[in-house]
Amino acid sequence: xxxxxxxxxxxxxxxxxxxxxxxxxxxxxxxxxxxxxxxxxxxxxxxxxxxxxxxxxxxxxxxxxxxxxxxxxxxxxxxxxxxxxxxxxxxxxxxxxxxxxxxxxxxxxxxxxxxxxxxxxxxxxxxxxxxxxxxxxxxxxxxxxxxxxxxxxxxxxxxxxxxxxxxxxxxxxxxxxxxxxxxxxxxxxxxxxxxxxxxxxxxxxxxxxxxxxxxxxxxxxxxxxxxxxxxxxxxxxxxxxxxxxxxxxxxxxxxxxxxxxxxxxxxxxxxxxxxxxxxxxxxxxxxxxxxxxxxxxxxxxxxxxxxxxxxxxxxxxxxxxxxxxxxxxxxxxxxxxxxxxxxxxxxxxxxxxxxxxxxxxxxxxxxxxxxxxxxxxxxxxxxxxxxxxxxxxxxxxxx
Amino acid sequence: xxxxxxxxxxxxxxxxxxxxxxxxxxxxxxxxxxxxxxxxxxxxxxxxxxxxxxxxxxxxxxxxxxxxxxxxxxxxxxxxxxxxxxxxxxxxxxxxxxxxxxxxxxxxxxxxxxxxxxxxxxxxxxxxxxxxxxxxxxxxxxxxxxxxxxxxxxxxxxxxxxxxxxxxxxxxxxxxxxxxxxxxxxxxxxxxxxxxxxxxxxxxxxxxxxxxxxxxxxxxxxxxxxxxxxxxxxxxxxxxxxxxxxxxxxxxxxxxxxxxxxxxxxxxxxxxxxxxxxxxxxxxxxxx
Numbered sequence: 001x002x003x004x005x006x007x008x009x010x011x012x013x014x015x016x017x018x019x020x021x022x023x024x025x026x027x028x029x030x031x032x033x034x035x036x037x038x039x040x041x042x043x044x045x046x047x048x049x050x051x052x053x054x055x056x057x058x059x060x061x062x063x064x065x066x067x068x069x070x071x072x073x074x075x076x077x078x079x080x081x082x083x084x085x086x087x088x089x090x091x092x093x094x095x096x097x098x099x100x101x102x103x104x105x106x107x108x109x110x111x112x113x114x115x116x117x118x119x120x121x122x123x124x125x126x127x128x129x130x131x132x133x134x135x136x137x138x139x140x141x142x143x144x145x146x147x148x149x150x151x152x153x154x155x156x157x158x159x160x161x162x163x164x165x166x167x168x169x170x171x172x173x174x175x176x177x178x179x180x181x182x183x184x185x186x187x188x189x190x191x192x193x194x195x196x197x198x199x200x201x202x203x204x205x206x207x208x209x210x211x212x213x214x215x216x217x218x219x220x221x222x223x224x225x226x227x228x229x230x231x232x233x234x235x236x237x238x239x240x241x242x243x244x245x246x247x248x249x250x251x252x253x254x255x256x257x258x259x260x261x262x263x264x265x266x267x268x269x270x271x272x273x274x275x276x277x278x279x280x281x282x283x284x285x286x287x288x289x290x291x292x293x294x295x296x297x298x299x300x301x302x303x304x305x306x307x308x309x310x311x312x313x314x315x316x317x318x319x320x321x322x323x324x325x326x327x328x329x330x331x332x333x334x335x336x337x338x339x340x341x342x343x344x345x346x347x348x349x350x351x352x353x354x355x356x357x358x359x360x361x362x363x364x365x366x367x368x369x370x371x372x373x374x375x376x377x378x379x380x381x382x383x384x385x386x387x388x389x390x391x392x393x394x395x396x397x398x399x
Numbered sequence: 400x401x402x403x404x405x406x407x408x409x410x411x412x413x414x415x416x417x418x419x420x421x422x423x424x425x426x427x428x429x430x431x432x433x434x435x436x437x438x439x440x441x442x443x444x445x446x447x448x449x450x451x452x453x454x455x456x457x458x459x460x461x462x463x464x465x466x467x468x469x470x471x472x473x474x475x476x477x478x479x480x481x482x483x484x485x486x487x488x489x490x491x492x493x494x495x496x497x498x499x500x501x502x503x504x505x506x507x508x509x510x511x512x513x514x515x516x517x518x519x520x521x522x523x524x525x526x527x528x529x530x531x532x533x534x535x536x537x538x539x540x541x542x543x544x545x546x547x548x549x550x551x552x553x554x555x556x557x558x559x560x561x562x563x564x565x566x567x568x569x570x571x572x573x574x575x576x577x578x579x580x581x582x583x584x585x586x587x588x589x590x591x592x593x594x595x596x597x598x599x600x601x602x603x604x605x606x607x608x609x610x611x612x613x614x615x616x617x618x619x620x621x622x623x624x625x626x627x628x629x630x631x632x633x634x635x636x637x638x639x640x641x642x643x644x645x646x647x648x649x650x651x652x653x654x655x656x657x658x659x660x661x662x663x664x665x666x667x668x669x670x671x672x673x674x675x676x677x678x679x680x681x682x683x684x685x686x687x
Contacts, residue, residue: 036517037508042613045517184660212659215619217610218409218647220537221654224401244521244611252528252537265519274521308518 027075031095034108038083047314048108050306055322057305068333085115096123102335117144126341130317141362146341150317152367158194160369160382165233166202174258175232179208182237191237207231223249233259240265251398258394267313267378279373281395286313287371287380289388298352312378320351401534402655410647411544416620417627417639419599425634426571426591432500435617436507437596441603442612446520456608460601471596475589511614524608539608546605555636571634630673632683641681
């Protein structure tokens with residue numbers, strides 16, 4: 001008997017809750033899919049998820065998004081794709097068909113975004129990618145009309161790194177000898193494929209070159225060989241675990257190059273946190289204008305809301321993608337995705353990363369390519385049209 | 400010389416990764432696929448205590464070891480004992496254990512995500528060069544090698560000299576016959592499993608001083624441990640140590656003289672060669 005009364009009570013309570021909720025406007029269902037486990041989970045935990053949490057929190061504190069004169073709260077449904085493209089696609093499909101999502105946010109990373117492009121296109125959701133760097137922007141946007149690119153072309157990222165080295169050489173700061181290594185995995189291979197010819201075209205002498213598998217537990221043979229080649233500059237097209245590993249080995253081997261570059265994750269706050277003063281002068285992929293008040297304000301809000309600091313590359317772009325989506329929905333006053341997509345194509349947007357507008361290929365042509373740790377911040381030193389780049393400094397040891 | 404030392408140091412790391420699984424699989428007959436997650440938990444604890452209170456990871460292991468021991472003992476009693484009881488043969492137990500611990504690994508990843516988040520756990524501890532025979536080595540790696548050597552020597556001595564150790568070896572060789580001489584096999588199996596878990600977690604705490612971990616890296620360590628345990632021969636500490644060193648030296652030789660890109664291929668080639676020519680592993684017994 002007791003159990004039955006309990007059931008009755010809870011049913012009543014549930015019914016009243018449902019009735020209460022029905023009086024307010026229905027929430028807008030926001031679908032989010034990205035890695036929470038698997039090889040890219042560490043990156044997504046820094047760059048992707050905290051931005052969604054911040055955006056939803058702030059929009060809901062304002063009372064929701066205004067759609068058609070009515071304020072509606074955001075409700076997020078999150079899926080873990082386990083860094084598996086097949087799971088990403090399944091989750092997007094599930095969000096659209098079973099969860100009736102009104103908006104679906106672009107997934108995380110180049111690979112997963114490319115995998116999900118056909119399903120986004122078929123379902124008609126705009127896919128504003130903020131963590132995909134690819135050279136196929138033209139082909140992709142021609143095929144998938146509603147796919148947008150914030151992070152830029154991968155070849156620019158590699159070519160600009162080489163350009164920074166070339167400029168230091170022209171200024172007489174570094175010599176001609178470069179050691180180049182890369183992780184034998186998607187993005188590392190792609191960057192090396194662009195970086196190597198760029199180094200050769202710039203007239204650098206490649207004194208050491210190799211690749212290593214992802215997850216190599218001991219990188220010391222590589223660093224020993226690189227040091228033995230006596231380079232003036234060290235370039236690694238690396239991924240997060242080996243970006244940390246190579247830096248530590250460089251400290252241990254006392255590799256005293258004047259230019260030291262590691263790729264993905266150099267811009268992560270964890271990098272500065274781990275290496276502290278030794279990080280000074282390390283160059284890496286990405287960068288932001290750390291002096292911009294908009295970015296500083298965003299960084300402070302993100303940390304207050306989620307406890308996690310933004311990285312100095314794609315985090316701001318991820319948040320910018322949400323700002324773009326928000327403005328497009330509120331200005332058009334609709335959740336009709338075709339209309340929203342058209343608005344994104346036609347307009348420019350003020351974001352935490354500065355003004356963003358898209359060219360005919362749905363590409364944001366102004367982005368950061370190379371950054372450097374200077375005074376505890378990873379500052380942008382090379383861009384394709386952003387303001388606030390600082391001059392590079394030379395690496396002076398690991399103390 | 401420099402290659403030899405680099406290889407030995409890497410071998411020490413591998414021994415830390417595999418020693419615990421050797422105990423769990425060799426004695427308790429549980430092929431624990433959640434082994435890598437236990438390692439990551441050890442690493443996380445070291446990271447958390449180091450960043451929160453500058454506690455040296457070398458002290459953390461004295462907290463990690465007993466906690467991991469109790470945790471693993473509970474896992475064995477609650478989750479694995481029923482499987483052992485109902486298993487009609489060793490093959491059936493292995494099959495059930497693999498499936499159960501595979502599931503357990505997902506649960507543990509989920510718990511770690513909930514507790515620590517998915518971020519990279521990376522800190523700098525003893526990242527200083529030490530000079531050995533004129534070459535630079537990471538002090539943290541050298542210390543890890545020292546820990547591995549102590550741990551392996553300790554385990555080996557304990558297993559060969561003490562009465563409890565002898566009983567554990569008896570269970571490893573033949574659980575059925577061990578019962579006949581009055582050994583409490585279920586109790587010892589639980590203890591060996593718990594000890595294996597504690598050893599793995601300690602290994603994780605030490606390894607976290609130089610490897611970058613996140614909540615889902617465990618599976619990589621499980622794979623490595625699996626290869627080493629099978630190469631060395633199930634249930635023999637010496638085999639695991641030898642296999643770890645062979646793998647470490649082999650990978651370093653290939654990385655130095657051929658190409659760092661081929662280290663993984665070399666490791667698996669070695670593994671296949673051993674499976675082909677000595678399927679019972681270096682120190683394993685031939686099935687009778």
